[in-house]
Amino acid sequence: MSPPGPDPILTVRNVRHAYGERTVLRGVDLTVRRGEIYALLGPNGAGKTTLIRAACGRLKPDEGEVRLAGRDPFADPAARALLGLVPQTIALYGHLTVAENLEVFGRLSGVKGASLRDASAHAMAVTEVAERAHSQVRQLSGGLQRRVNIAAAILHHPSLLVLDEPTVGVDPPAQQAIAQVLRALRSEGVAIVMITHDLDQAGELADRAGFLREGLMALEGEPQRLVVQAFDDQLEVRVELEREPDACGARRLAAEGLSRDRDSRVWTCFAKDGYALAAQLDRRLREAGLGAREVRVRRPSLENLFALVNKSKPVA
Template identity: 45%
Template structure:
């Protein structure tokens, strides 16, 4: 059996006596994309920092290519780290920025030109090579941010919310970059709050809450199992439910979800009405319902189910949406 490119076993980490990672196990194969999902404070970024070799676990082990990335410099050279923040020099051009990162990565003068050109081609930013980064759109800056991590042709790229705050066109361009990386056999670990993004890109998903991975598996298998049941139903409200509306919603089989304006029915629970009839029935009971959504369950349903046993994590998930 082939050893995975990344293996995290029993990893634990605490900051100032507050445990942020607790007995985390995770594997990632070459050429695979794993989406890491969880509310703010779940431990996603801390786990990625362990894998990047920026931190050492206080218990357990982290191995990338069989080596400890915190202690082995050559292992870190094979890892591309793309933080959530734009880590670029705004007054330098795209090419100058990448030249700086190539130098920081230890590439010699002759190697840098080729590495910069390859990274710009892969991320499709070559046309902006001579423009200062600070004058580029947010989407372009995020692609250059990714390009800066590719100087040593890493076999593993870690991305923390790479499409946060960009428009749909920029998002599609970033997804295309990740698709090209995967075609080249690069393993990708991506932390995201975007369920559609994770469904589109990922082979597997891992859900985190309170420093633990609470569910993990192949995305296709988890969704196929979930979709064997009845469709997912949600009620969207125009304002939070008062006592009477709260009682009516609960009687119909709904419970508060990630937001006080969204109530969700567990599959198979409650009266089975089509969307229009359910909307009429709830409005007749003075529920301020504006929409009933009936759809095949998706990644968001898996996420909410995974966090259902942790009310604090579920509230945090709603706040992050």
């Protein structure tokens, strides 16, 4: 089912795809509307890149339908022209300046002359790189290079911008700056799909998020609403132990209703009366010789939901 609201720019219906024997997409639906940011989440190998490649017309799915503004992007170059793609790796000429790069990429996407000058100025303004127009790209920080990478993808004013891991490997201030660029584009009516493993950023930035798992959309919706639906008014209690528990300690922690995190010193549970439970746990665990370095209580996040979705059984 498509979500309510007019004007989808991208619709993907019942897309299935296999690489040889390996089935990667098992009937995926996806609708993205103009002016929204959609975060595509999922563990490694879930099929995110494959889905995006199908959405961009770079791969013809075995079955199902992909439409960009009503056209098939695989068959129709005019549909692909509506699309801006920001690759995960920086695809810029390091020895050229920012402005020179934009000129090259503008020409490649068919923008010329005065339109190119305007488009370049607009792209540099939105991505806030204008001050560095005459710097060589290789002299810029990783965060700035990522912004130039985005600038290069929006010169032809795409209706849909697709980003594969836009903030991977950059520090938090640079991540915030990139988030700001994506918000600015959204306010211009651009639809944005971003593949990300950064759940904090997805929770903060995305209007909707979809969890792809084993080739199926396991869960989709507004991040905050999804979290509330899954956890209601429960709080996460997170106990970080002084040291790794032995087998006996681990049994005791499990008996207290705690589950082990990836880090074996971190154990968590969910409870409505999280604060009261945290105080009790702190005392009881200390008495049992399982001293906690830190006990935290916090509202569940997309990260918690993601862990829950990945633990649950596949739907099909």
